[in-house]
Amino acid sequence: MGSVQPGAQVQGSLRGRLLWLVAAGAFAYFAMLQFYGVNLGEESATVFLLYRTARGELPYVDFISGYTPGYFFFHALLFRWFGEHLSVVRLALVAVHTVNVVLLFRIGLQFLSPAWSLVAAFAYPALLPVVETSELSFNVPYPAWYCIGFFLLGWLVVERARTMDRRPLWFLAGVLAGASFAFKPNSGLFQVAFAMIAASAGLTSVSRAWGAIVAVSVVAGVIAVFRHHLFGATAFVFLAPFVVTVVAWLWYSASGKAKAGQRATALRPIACVAAGFALATLPWLLPYWFRLGTGRVWREVLFVGSGYEQHFYIPYDWTWSLFFLAGGGLLVLWWWPVVARGRVARWFAAAALAAVAVGVVAYAVVAPKPEGVVESVISAVRKTAFVGVPLVHWVVGLAALAAVALRRRNPEMERLVLLSLGAQALFWNAYPRSDFFHLAYAAPLSFVLGAYLAQEWVSRWVSFLATSETRCRRAWIAPAVAVGVLVVCATPQLRVGREVVSFFLGWRSALEWWNTPRALVLIRSDAAGDRQRAFAAVARWLAARQERGGYLFTFPDLDLLGFLTAMPHPTRIGYFKSGWPGHAVEAEVVDELDRRPPRFVVTEYPPSLFFYDAAGFFFLLKHWVEQRYVVEHQVGRFRLWVPRNASSGSASRSELAGGEAKAGGELTSAWQECDRGALQAIRRRSDQHSVTQWVEAWAQFGVRAWDVGCARLGLRVAGELGDAHAGWSLASVRLGTDSPLYAAWANALWNIALRNLLLRWQFGGPDARVRMTPLPPEQAEQIVQWLAHETDPRLRFYFAWVLGSAGPTEFLRQALREANRFPDAPTAALERGLLAARLEDEAGEWIRLAEHFAEFPSILPPLFLEWAARSPVAKAEVVERALHSSRAGVREVAAYLAVPLDECRPCATLQQLEKDDPVWEVRRAAAWAGKRLECRVRCTSAGVSR
Helix, strand or coil: CCCCCHHHHHHHHHHHHHHHHHHHHHHHHHHHHCCECCCHHHHHHHHHHHHHHHCCCCECCCECCCCCHHHHHHHHHHHHHHCCCHHHHHHHHHHHHHHHHHHHHHHHHCCCCHHHHHHHHHHHHHHCCEECCCEEHHHCCCHHHHHHHHHHHHHHHHHHHHHHCCHHHHHHHHHHHHHHHHHCHHHHHHHHHHHHHHHCCCCCHHHHHHHHHHHHHHHHHHHHHCHHHCCCHHHHHHHHHHHHHHHHHHHHHHCCCCCCCCCCCCHHHHHHHHHHHHHHHHHHHHHHHHHHCHHHHHHHHCCCCCCHHHHCCECCCCCHHHHHHHHHHHHHHHHHHHHCCHHHHHHHHHHHHHHHHHHHHHHHHHCCCCCCHHHHHHHHHHHHHHHHHHHHHHHHHHHHHHHHHCCCCCHHHHHHHHHHHHHHHHHHHHCCECCHHHHHHHCHHHHHHHHHHHHHHHHHHHHHHCCHHHHHHHCCHHHHHHHHHHHHHCHHHHHHHHHHHHHHHCCCCCEEECCCCCCCCEEECCHHHHHHHHHHHHHHHHHHHCCCCCCEEEECCCCHHHHHHCCCCCCCCCCCECCECCHHHHHHHHHHHHHCCCCEEEEECCCCHHHCCHHHHCHHHHHHHHHHEEEEEEECCEEEEEEHHHCCCCCEEECCCCCCCCCCHHHHHHHHCCCHHHHHHHHHHCCHHHHHHHHHHHHHHHCCCCCHHHHHHHHHHHHHHCCHHHHHHHHCCCCCCCCCCHHHHHHHHHHHHHHHHHHCCCCCCCCCCCCCCCCCHHHHHHHHHHHHHCCCHHHHHHHHHHHHHHCCHHHHHHHHHHHCCCCCCCCHHHHHHHHHCCCCCCHHHHHHHHHHCCCCCCCHHHHHHHHHHHCCCCHHHHHHHHHCCCCHHHHHHHHHHHHHHCCCCCHHHHHHHHHHCCCHHHHHHHHHHHHHCCHHHHCCHHHHHC
């Protein structure tokens, strides 16, 4: 047994101290920030379900969720042991995040210097996106945080199992994958896929054959996950580099020989992983299987055949040109120190690097920064990460393949390939919602890979350019720069941390306690905290009036009220995102509300941006609530409904403490010149009046005079907040396509039209700000002329919305004829629907538009219901024709639409569809609609003829 060198002891002791320092820093960071903010939507979708589990309800049986039961049972135990308080959940998150950072640093130390390991570990908290004025993403109890910890620990176990050849370690790797599966199904399956691939590398011909069979089976399963996107950017990012790395891994293991005493078979490690996964999974899965049946387990637990991934799919933000440019540049920079020789080559390389650095700095200085320097840096880092993470996977996979082909086998490369396999399996969690938040939490191991490549690259260039005396002094510069960039990315969190520390020290701070008994949370004391403050006031209002056993129903995603007030929910779901759940679950919710009518209903106007179109999609729920309930009270954005027979007869409104901030002197400069600070203040306050004034000033004298970057920010804010008046001021400018502001201007008009259209269908109807005054004939005629010549779909949609909302009828018909001249335009059906909704005798137009109900499920059905209210005779004909459509999605939507129309005439067709339609979803919709309409009782010759 060899002795340990003194230097190694010192290094081991130093690294141990560094681990403790990293743990202490991470704990202090997350413990400080756990007090700040609350994400009312996401914590409604998580915390309240944890609370329901603690109260004895079962996932999938009593409520619907996308997460597996271990996540709920774990937090239910925490609630029972430590009390039903939000801090219990958040302190658990502090521990989990701390462990994740430490594990990431620990893995980094196996490949990197302490400085670069710190870069990889710091990237985890620094890159997670936050909303500085309201919430921090890592304070929301997503199961993904736990799954990251399971995966990082699982990677360490697999790496140790490969080194020590211990079957219990392979078994533990399977158990950890099963634990991840018990929290989040896709994460657990991805982790067990990685463990199986790692275990499949056998060292004998027979073992290699079985290992290859297992590896190919795993790869086939992964391909099945991405089956809807086997070509294009998604496959290139998620699938292709993994296949290359798996080939390198199997080929690499095949070129090796077993060490003395090492088992040469892959079958036992594979069996151990499978046994561990089964031990952690079957005890909870089998009872659900027997209770729910195979079909529901596949659809509701594993989401197989549910369409979940396609509904929430967000295309990966991919840029081919940037990938190949970065890849080519990386290749040149990687090989130049190897092939170049002599002093001239070094001077030339140094000059080239300096030129590149100067170019990057110069571009950073002169590039438009519409939201400021920090936000621009964050945006640039995020844009780069979408290309950089897959590039790292490709580089390591191809390098490993090349090493095997050239017979350059070394243990470091083997471990690096294992790290790449784990990084890519963890990165799959960014699918299907490939926004930056999901990329950031799915890329921790990719951070280590990237830091490794950066370290190797820096080491090559330092050795190439520097003398031996200066190499050590210069080695710290690159990781210091990387940490500096990450500090800039973490600036929003650090600003929040400064406010939190100032609050607890009694210094001046813009924070205050959230006035709720079940949460120890700080919110903004200015207008940015109005939504959270109003939410707490709603909770107090409900708590003062609730009755024992009284139910609370919220829409679209406000179930955190149930946790704060301890009021039960009457249905299996309280999360309503357009399209998820579908109309079938919506129908189930309506039936449950009939059986257990809630004491109160709470809705939000306007809703958060993610749920703007929910009310338009869930027209059955909207119809049910508005028929039976009335707004009794309003606090800020929240409307509180009570049954009509329990109403006081007049709605009241509570003003928030301090009220909303008004436009003040800080905005004066924004009306004379573009001022980013003033625009950000407008955005934080959601100050619609000031937006309109800013737009009018820009349209009058700022179009060509104001800074382009600042004007672009103003247009973005106008799109987020602007009303019809702001939209008309924008439209009157009529920018040309060659203007640098054209895209931002057209997007702003599109957003104004879409947002104000969706506000029209919110529960209880729009407020006065959305109602438009009638257009004078000369303006209506001008819009018709614009429609006749405009080709940009964003502008066509805006003009159709303005004319359809407030234009005279005679101009609507003329514009409708113009819209029909472009039937293949992307927004043609929407334009025609907007224009036809106010024309009573356009049944033929709506029969054609009905074919698009399933394509635009949040816009065309509610527009049709508006038209049907004006056309009581013709509405049944449209539904009848839609029920006979060749498209199953159209037939399904039409069946559900028959219910709010309360129309008996389609009953015969509904009964026929219930019996004979080949699509199960249509049969289910027809059966439910027939039951709600009481078709078997009402569908008589007299009833049909009325």
